[in-house]
Structures are given as structure tokens and as C-alpha cells.
Amino acid sequence: xxxxxxxxxxxxxxxxxxxxxxxxxxxxxxxxxDVLARVLGGESTLAVMPTxxxxxxxxxxxxxxxxxxxxxxxxxxxxxxxxxxxxxxxxIRAATLTSVDADWRETMDAFRAGDLxxxxxxxxxxxxPGFRDLLKSAPLALxxxxxxxxxxxxxxxxxxxxxxxxxLMDAFAHVPRLALTATADAHTRADILTxxxxxxxxxxxxxxxxxxxxxxxxxxxxxAKQVAELMAATPGPGIVYAPTRARVEKLAQQxxxxxxxxxxPYHAGLDPQVRSENQAAFVASEDMVIVATVAFGMGIDKPDxxxxxxxxxxxxxxxxxxxxxxxxxxxxxARAVMLWGAGDFATARQRLGEMENARQAGERARLDALAxxxxxxxxxxxxxxxxxxxxxxxxxxxxxxxLNPPKVADATELARKLLSAAYRTGQSYGLGHLAKVLTGDxxxxxxxxxxxxxxxxxxVAEEDAPLLKPLARALQAxxxxxxxxxxxxxxxxxxxxxxxxxxxVEIVLxxxxxxxxxxxxxxxxxxxxxxxxxxxxxxxxxxAVEAGVPPYVIFHDAVxxxxxxxxxxxxxxxxALPGVGEKxxxxxxxxxxxxxxxH
Numbered sequence: 001x002x003x004x005x006x007x008x009x010x011x012x013x014x015x016x017x018x019x020x021x022x023x024x025x026x027x028x029x030x031x032x033x034d035v036l037a038r039v040l041g042g043e044s045t046l047a048v049m050p051t052x053x054x055x056x057x058x059x060x061x062x063x064x065x066x067x068x069x070x071x072x073x074x075x076x077x078x079x080x081x082x083x084x085x086x087x088x089x090x091x092i093r094a095a096t097l098t099s100v101d102a103d104w105r106e107t108m109d110a111f112r113a114g115d116l117x118x119x120x121x122x123x124x125x126x127x128x129p130g131f132r133d134l135l136k137s138a139p140l141a142l143x144x145x146x147x148x149x150x151x152x153x154x155x156x157x158x159x160x161x162x163x164x165x166x167x168l169m170d171a172f173a174h175v176p177r178l179a180l181t182a183t184a185d186a187h188t189r190a191d192i193l194t195x196x197x198x199x200x201x202x203x204x205x206x207x208x209x210x211x212x213x214x215x216x217x218x219x220x221x222x223x224a225k226q227v228a229e230l231m232a233a234t235p236g237p238g239i240v241y242a243p244t245r246a247r248v249e250k251l252a253q254q255x256x257x258x259x260x261x262x263x264x265p266y267h268a269g270l271d272p273q274v275r276s277e278n279q280a281a282f283v284a285s286e287d288m289v290i291v292a293t294v295a296f297g298m299g300i301d302k303p304d305x306x307x308x309x310x311x312x313x314x315x316x317x318x319x320x321x322x323x324x325x326x327x328x329x330x331x332x333x334a335r336a337v338m339l340w341g342a343g344d345f346a347t348a349r350q351r352l353g354e355m356e357n358a359r360q361a362g363e364r365a366r367l368d369a370l371a372x373x374x375x376x377x378x379x380x381x382x383x384x385x386x387x388x389x390x391x392x393x394x395x396x397x398x399x400x401x402x403l404n405p406p407k408v409a410d411a412t413e414l415a416r417k418l419l420s421a422a423y424r425t426g427q428s429y430g431l432g433h434l435a436k437v438l439t440g441d442x443x444x445x446x447x448x449x450x451x452x453x454x455x456x457x458x459x460v461a462e463e464d465a466p467l468l469k470p471l472a473r474a475l476q477a478x479x480x481x482x483x484x485x486x487x488x489x490x491x492x493x494x495x496x497x498x499x500x501x502x503x504x505v506e507i508v509l510x511x512x513x514x515x516x517x518x519x520x521x522x523x524x525x526x527x528x529x530x531x532x533x534x535x536x537x538x539x540x541x542x543x544a545v546e547a548g549v550p551p552y553v554i555f556h557d558a559v560x561x562x563x564x565x566x567x568x569x570x571x572x573x574x575x576a577l578p579g580v581g582e583k584x585x586x587x588x589x590x591x592x593x594x595x596x597x598x599h
Contacts, residue, residue, distance in 0.1 A: 010040050010065040018061055022090050024581040029054055031206035035178070036061060039142060044177045044198045046148065048189060049206040051182040051325030052303070056083055059144035059178055060092055063117040068139030072120045074146045075159060078279060080120040082301040087118055089553045091583030094118035097125060112137045123150075127164030132171060140175045143168075145196060148179035152191035157322075166197050182208075183322045186389055208321070208388045212328045213336050215380040216400040217373070219473070219510065220339035223311040224254035230337055231259050231289060236306030236525065237282065238289040239326055243312040243344075245269045245293060251311060252291040259289075266292035284550045286541070294323065303330035303552050304525075309337045313344040316366040317373060317387050330556045332525070340374055342476040346483040349492075364479075371477040377401060377408045377508045407509040411471050412498070414464055415480075415505040418471060419495050421456040422481065425449070428488040431472045439465050467507065474507045525557040532599045533564040539595050543588060554588060555579060567596050 015036050019025050028036065031049055035058040038045045049055050063070035074080045080096045087094040093116050095107040110116050111134065125131055143165075145151070151162035169177050179196050193200060220226065227240055240255070242248045245267040252265040262285065264278040282290045283302055290296065294314070308327040314320040320338070328334025348367055352360055373383045381396040395402050421434045436443060437451045440458025451457060460468070472489070475481040479493035497503040526533045537551075537560060544551040559579040568574040571589050575582075580589075 010062075012037055012040070014065060015040065015061055018065055019057075020581075022061070022064065022092065022581050022583070023057065024575070024577070024579045024584070026578070031204050032058055034204050038202070038204065039176060039178055040065065042176050043202060045202045045204055046179040046181075046189065046192055046196070046198045047204045047206070048181055048184050048208075049204075050208050050210050051322070052210060052212075052329035052331065053182075053206060055146070055180045055182070056086075056301075058180070059142060060087060060090075060118065062142055064092060066141035068141035069111060069114070069116045070118050070142040070144055071126070071135065071140060072118055072144045072146060073123055073126050073165060074120055075123065075150055075157075075162075077122065079146075079301060080122075082283065084120060085549050085553050086301070089549065089584065089587075090581055092117050094120070096120040098122060108134060114138055123159060123161035123165060126168055127161055132168055135168075135172065140172055143172070143175055143177040145177065145179045147181060148192050148196065149181040149184045149188055151179075151195040152184075152188045163195065166195060170197065182325055183318050185318065185387070188318075208385055208390060209381065209392070210325060210328065211396075211398065212331055213324060213334050214398050214400075215324070215336050215384070217338045217340065217380060218400070219470075220311065220341045223339055224251060224258060226339055227251070227309050227311065227337075228255055228258040230307060230309055230335070231255065231261055234307045234335055236287060237285060237302065237304055238307040238309065239296070239305060239323075240289060240291040240309045240311060241294060241296075241314070241323060242291055243293070247311065248291050248293055255289060255291065262288045264288065264290050266290050266296045268293065268295050284544070286537075286551060294319065300326060301329075302326070302550070303556060304332075305329070305334065306332075307335040307337065309339070311339055313338070313340050313348065313370060313374070315348075316363075317369050317384065318366070320370065320373070321384060321388075330552070330558060332557060338374070340477075342473040343483065345371060345477045345479070349479055349482055368479065371479070375474055375477050375508065377406050377506070408506050409467065409509055410504065411467060411474075411507045412501075412504045414460065414467055414471055415475060415498050416501075417456060417459055418468060418475070419480070419491055419499055421454075422489045423491055424454050424456055425451055426488075427484075427490040428486070430483075430487045430489060431469065434489065435460075435465065435468050438468065467509075470510055471505070471507050474505070525561075530564045532567070532596065533560055535595055535599060536560040536563055536592065539591060543591060555584070555592075563592060563596065567599075568593065569596070 012033065030053050031047065032054055035045055035047045039058065039062045047055065047058060059070050059072060077098045077100060080098060084094050084096050095110060095116055097104055097107050097119060111119055145165060150157050150159040152158065177196060177198060179192055179198055184192060189203060231238065240251065242251050248265045248267045252263050256263040264281060266275060266278050282288050305327045308324050314323055324336035327336055352364055355363060369387055373380065376383050379394060379396050379402050380399040382392045382394060385392040417438060418434065421438050425437065436446055437457055438460040442452040446452050472481060480495045480498060481489045482492045484490055494503055498505055540551045540554045540560065543554050556579060559577060562577045571585060574580055574589050574593060575585050
């Protein structure tokens with residue numbers, strides 16, 4: 001315990017001193033100060049803060065300052081071990097108590113002796129009677145519940161074991177509780193407060209915006225080729241999400257062959273040891289790309305991910321926000337690219353029909369919201385933030401639509417023609433056949449079925465024909481057209497309202513392919529090409545291997561850029577840089593000063 005811990009009631013001034021000493025920062029970011037004021041004052045809190053906003057600091061700092069141990073409940077072992085490495089690198093006395101930890105006896109002894117600031121456990125262990133008995137053997141400072149949306153059935157990652165946490169915390173009613181999440185709409189926030197016993201006035205709601213992430217959404221034509229182009233334009237680690245295990249395996253192989261970059265797969269069907277090795281290699285790498293199902297990511301606290309790509313639609317806007325939020329946690333520019341096709345929405349809407357009735361309405365609303373994000377001609381960020389209850393500016397300046405505004409066309413009349421053709425041909429044919437009927441292309445199949453005699457034959461002019469494909473995609477995203485098991489397009493949703501003129505249809509015209517201008521999202525970690533920065537990166541890599549930790553645990557790229565720019569000549573000058581705390585200065589300061597002198 002630090003000297004500050006002996007203070008009767010530590011306050012924000014003490015917290016700033018410890019922030020400087022431990023983490024090397026002069027001031028708090030965003031909502032951190034509001035959350036810390038409540039935690040240090042013994043008040044229970046729900047903090048909704050965007051990924052990369054420094055949520056872990058809001059319990060790590062009080063854990064050092066308050067009497068007793070902070071119990072951190074976290075959903076995944078990999079996430080706990082990531083945070084353990086970072087905490088220890090900053091001189092915080094931390095341990096994990098998980099099923100893979102061989103030193104559990106030593107950890108329990110250290111807890112009983114009061115020698116731990118932080119103890120990380122999974123909800124499954126936290127809910128066991130034996131763990132409750134252990135907690136009675138030493139003073140507790142705080143309960144911190146990470147990924148708190150897992151407690152809510154309205155959340156997108158519901159975990160039943162989280163429902164057992166309130167009885168545990170109620171047994172220690174004098175200990176304040178801090179619930180943390182990056183992803184919770186109003187309904188989920190209300191549920192978290194109830195389920196974890198946090199008072200309504202305990203909500204601290206930070207903005208959801210991640211301004212350093214560029215959002216880009218486009219039609220999927222050739223996923224491997226499109227992601228390979230993204231990788232060529234974006235150095236650094238990346239995550240590619242694919243919807244199935246088979247797609248993960250195939251895409252990982254294609255990208256590895258096409259790009260020459262290290263690429264590995266990750267999904268639940270892999271041998272556990274291979275899966276673990278692939279994850280560890282990705283965390284330690286400065287340029288690896290991992291192709292994964294959505295099972296990957298919640299357990300990753302890797303700050304230097306430069307892009308997240310979706311080779312298909314995510315399950316919801318909440319899922320999309322959380323998955324894309326794994327990019328750019330270090331604050332440097334990052335990209336979030338979604339590639340989608342009409343079939344993605346068709347498959348998702350088919351799954352809706354297989355769900356129990358009680359869940360269908362909520363899931364349909366989520367899918368409709370996602371379709372709105374994908375189809376909007378306006379600012380992507382604004383749609384995303386409005387979904388979480390914010391009132392953002394109409395233009396963000398850092399999404400594809402703001403940087404290159406698309407053209408929009410009124411396609412109401414064309415939509416009525418397409419829906420009529422689908423209906424009059426028996427709702428059994430795909431777009432290819434319907435387009436031939438509408439444009440008057442009487443091939444053998446059209447003639448055999450007598451579709452050249454229908455009133456819809458040849459009613460679409462040649463100049464409108466190229467719009468049929470994006471229109472069909474838009475109508476499927478909105479649920480007005482759905483594909484049946486045989487690929488035929490059937491009317492659904494608001495098709496009737498469109499046919500009767502009660503609803504208008506606008507579509508985003510496909511952009512003409514142009515050579516991409518170099519942009520903020522393309523920046524390398526070394527934008528000015530400083531050879532000293534590259535030397536510092538090499539040193540960091542060597543130190544990381546020696547210490548058995550990922551390079552970012554030593555220092556983030558931003559710290560290396562500061563060192564390269566200011567060229568400190570003493571430990572005192574180095575300690576003045578943001579991100580250089582007491583423990584890291586002692587451990588690595590001499591090596592980095594030598595690297596500066598050598599240049």
C-alpha cells in the first residue's frame with residue numbers, strides 16, 4: 001500500500017499525485033475524475049465509458065489508495081491476465097485467481113495478509129460460497145465489475161453468472177461497488193443498476209464517441225481482396241471478423257497468401273492450445289492480423305490495434321460498437337471497416353423467425369437499427385451515437401460518408417416495380433431473373449415460365465437497370481424483401497406500404513471506385529520517419545521479450561514518439577513525459593536514455 005493509503009479520506013488531489021507517480025500522467029481524462037470522486041467517497045457507481053477511455057484506472061488507482069483489496073470481477077481469463085501484466089508493470093500489487101493459475105495458494109495467502117491491491121476473479125468463482133468465505137478473511141476496498149452489461153438480458157453478451165454477483169456484494173454491504181461497461185443503451189443501463197444494486201443517481205455516463213476511429217461501410221464484393229487492400233494501406237495489428245468458422249479459416253489462409261503479413265485464425269472449434277497460442281502471438285505482435293469469430297476480442301486489452309474489419313454484418317449496433325472499439329485504444333488513428341451483402345440481412349432475418357417470440361421484437365429492432373447504420377447516406381458516427389441516446393453533430397469529418405458524401409436517389413417508383421415483379425412471378429425467383437423480366441430480356445427461362453407476358457415485363461428503362469442491385473440490397477437490409485430457402489425473393493415488412501405509396505424509398509448510389517487519398521487512418525506509428533523512433537521500437541521489442549510481456553506493456557507508441565521528439569538526457573527529463581511512471585522509469589529509463597544518446 002502506498003503512503004497515500006494511510007490518509008483518512010483520500011481525495012482527488014491525492015489521486016492526481018498517485019496518477020503522476022504510478023501512471024505518469026498529469027491529469028485525468030473524460031469522466032475518470034467524476035468516477036474517482038464517487039469511488040473515493042465510498043459511493044457505488046455505474047460508469048459507462050467508451051473503450052479506450054481508461055476504465056481500468058478508475059479502480060486501479062483507488063485500489064492503491066484505499067485500505068484493503070479491490071476485487072475485480074472480469075469475464076475472461078485472457079483479459080484478466082492482460083490487465084494483470086499492465087498493473088504489475090506500473091508497480092501495482094495484483095494477482096489473478098483463475099482455473100489456470102498454479103500459484104492460487106500463494107495468491108490466497110497474499111490476500112489474507114493484506115499484500116494485494118487488486119485481485120481478479122471470474123464471475124463463476126466469485127459466486128461460490130468458498131470465495132465468499134475467503135473475502136471475510138481480509139479488508140476489502142471495492143468491488144469492481146468489469147463488462148457489467150453481461151449482467152443484463154438486454155445486453156448483447158448476457159452471462160447468467162453475473163446475476164449471482166449482487167448476493168455476494170450485498171454480503172459486504174459496507175464495500176462500495178463500481179460497475180463498468182463501454183456498451184449499454186438506456187434499457188441495459190437501467191437493468192445493470194437494478195441487478196447490481198447501484199442507486200439510480202450512481203450513473204456516470206461518458207460520451208460514446210471514439211473520434212480517432214474512422215468508420216467505413218461498403219458493399220462486399222471480394223472480401224479477401226478488399227481486406228488485403230485494407231491491410232496494405234494500414235500497417236500494424238488488425239482484427240478481421242468473419243461470421244462462421246469455415247469463413248475464418250478460409251479468409252485467414254487467403255490473407256496470409258495474398259499479403260505476406262502474419263495472419264492467424266481464431267474460433268471456438270480450434271484446438272484450445274492452438275487457439276491460446278494464436279491469441280498470445282497476436283497480443284505480443286506489432287503487425288499480426290487475426291481472423292476470428294466474434295468469440296474473440298472481449299478478452300483482449302491490446303491498445304495498438306490499427307483496424308477492425310467485419311467481413312459480414314455484426315449481430316447488432318451494440319455488438320458493432322464493442323467490436324470496432326477494439327481498434328485504437330491507444331488514441332492513435334484507427335479504422336473500422338464493414339463489408340456487407342444483402343444475404344447477410346436475409347440470413348439474420350431468417351434467424352429471427354427461429355427465436356422464441358419474447359425475444360423477436362427486441363432482436364428485430366436491433367437488426368433494423370443496424371440496417372439504418374449500413375444504409376444511411378449521412379454521418380455514420382451520428383447514427384451510432386444517436387442509438388446510444390446522444391445528440392451528436394450532423395457531420396463528424398471522420399467517416400466515409402462525411403469524407404466522401406454519397407449521392408442519393410429517390411427509388412420509390414423503381415422499388416414498386418421490383419416488388420411487383422417479385423409478387424407477379426410467384427415470389428420464387430432471385431434478383432437475376434427479376435432483373436431480366438423488368439428490363440425485357442426474354443431469355444429461354446423467362447419465356448418458358450411465361451414471364452414475358454406479365455405486365456411488369458420490360459417496364460424498367462436501361463438507365464435505371466444498374467440501380468436494381470443496390471435497391472434489392474437496400475430492401476433486404478430493411479426487411480421489405482426476404483430471401484427464402486431457395487433464394488427466391490419474397491415480400492415482407494413494409495413492402496405493402498411501399499407498393500401503396502405510403503412509404504418512400506431512397507437509396508445510396510454506389511460510389512465510383514477511385515484511388516484512395518492518403519488519410520489520417522493510414523498513418524504509421526512513425527509519421528515523420530524518425531530513425532530514433534524505429535530504434536526505440538526495436539529496444540522496446542527486445543525488452544518485452546526479455547520481460548515476457550507484450551511491447552505495449554513497456555510503453556505505448558505515443559510515449560516513444562514523445563521520447564524521439566524531446567530526446568531527454570536525464571531520468572528527470574524522461575519522467576516528465578506523459579505515460580512514464582515511477583516503476584517504469586526505474587525499470588526501463590536507463591535503457592531508453594542510452595538509445596537516445598546513441599543517436
